[in-house]
Amino acid sequence: MYEDLIGLDSGIEELFVDPDPDNAREYFRGKSRALSNKVTTVEQAVSVLIHDGDYIAVGGFGHVRIPTAVIYEIVRQKKRNLGLAGHTSIYDSDLLATAGCIDRCDISYVIGYEIRGLSASSRRAFESKAIRKTDWSNGALAWRFAAGAAGLSFLPSRHMLGTDTFKHSAAKTIVCPFTGKRFCALPALYPDVAVIHVHAADSYGNGQITEGIRISDPHLARAARKVILSTERLIPHEDIRANPQATAIPYWCVDAVVEVPYGSHPGNMPGEYWFDEDFFKMYLDCVKTEEGSRALYDEYIYGVEDFEGYLDKIGGVKKMRELRAIEKLIYADRG
């Protein structure tokens, strides 16, 4: 039982992204080093930087500090045949899978909404052959970004070995040249585009994460060929220089900066606003059927011009102030 897994030296699924560091170096060589103004609109950033067929990765933690506004715009512009790093993904991958934007996915966590249960529409999408799948662990995808950020083609690691997660990955095993031990070898992941939401950024794209955890975003930004940086607030360049230890993403990684207050709704933005649980409950109820799903996407995504239009639908600034109050623990002493 399971014997074939223990000695397996190569995963059998597809490797979606070229791990060759010299190809990445050649691309990065051509990127501008100038401190130039990169502020644009969400609509422009998505239409100019994301093309059908691209492989994209999303920062944050699936429903925490996610760039919702940019993802809605990808859905609204009907991008197709995208690849996706399904790394700690929740609402982000659900939207892209449900809307038919992706045709391949490196999966470490999809479909689930943690303690809220599962999304029926994601489940339908990922159970279909329309999305080609390769599985990994969260740690594996985090280290694949780290390999990319370091300009390597792979990193050794000590998980996944002996399991079906390894078998249905595109990892291999390697013998350590120093210890003779058997390690997993994780191919570097250089996404075409990363989309990341932060608390504050200057117009050049220096991004600061000022509260909460950083997950994999520092490595993801450095591994991606292009980065769309979405920010709660634009701040003066001098403020970055006054507080450089808060900078998680340096400007030379970034191609577009978009200012989107409340841009992570219905997600939690640490220090800013809590999850919109009423919205998630409504969303998960609606997507149980394909008709419900279509009606919901028509109303909240296709039926509005932009994120401001969407915010009006979900209760506007009044709603966001309620979620901000919860985040700030104003009601922590509930009766």
Add this chain to the structure above:
Amino acid sequence: MHAEYNPLELLVCIGSRIIEDNSTVFVGTGVPMAATMLAQKLHSPNVILIFEAGSVAPQMPGLPISVGDSRTSHKALIASTMNDVMGACQCGRVDYTFLGGAQIDMYGNLNSTMIGDDYQQPKVRFPGSGGANDLASFCWRTVVITPMDDRRFVPEVNFITSPGYLSGKGAREKAGLPAGTGPYKVITNLCILGYDDDTCRMRIESLHPGVQVETVQENCGFELLKAENLEITPAPTAEELRVLREEVDPDGYIIGR
């Protein structure tokens, strides 16, 4: 006189008792979050909780909904990265991890990926590993908390998402996983299970109040071994239940389903 409790409250209370003060515990989503928070409030105030999104040692003001939300970094010692905390696990700094799963077998292998024969077109697709494979590979002791029935406790899992003892003694090391790691306990609504030292097979170690060995076996799809001295698990105390219901999960996210 004993307090009334539901199966999930029982799971959380008993799970919380395993958590030692001053140990490092890597917490997965769901029941483990409630169990570790209960332990922190009752008997292990200095337990170091670690969450995969990058938070270390928070003092949580309320039950997190996500292992990455802002409650997990409230009054934490460090709000870091996934790389950082996974590295801490791979370095051997983390004592316990608490996990769940859709299926588990007699060696503690866990499936949270899929049911069916065709990987690309599964009958049922689950979220996948998340951090579970990493934690089950790296942490010294893996504790699984799950309700017990014969659809979950199966002779062979459809897909090994996260490693238990794989095919038995020595298999983890042979595969290349760090030595000395592996499954430690399985906490269910019926009993506490451990593992036989020689065979690495699951065994009954403690029965919850009023539960017979036969009931446990009937709810398990494979033959369970028995420890020499079977114990009786003390029932949840009134204090455990009060803190769980009033302070840990007042909205019933975990215990109310």
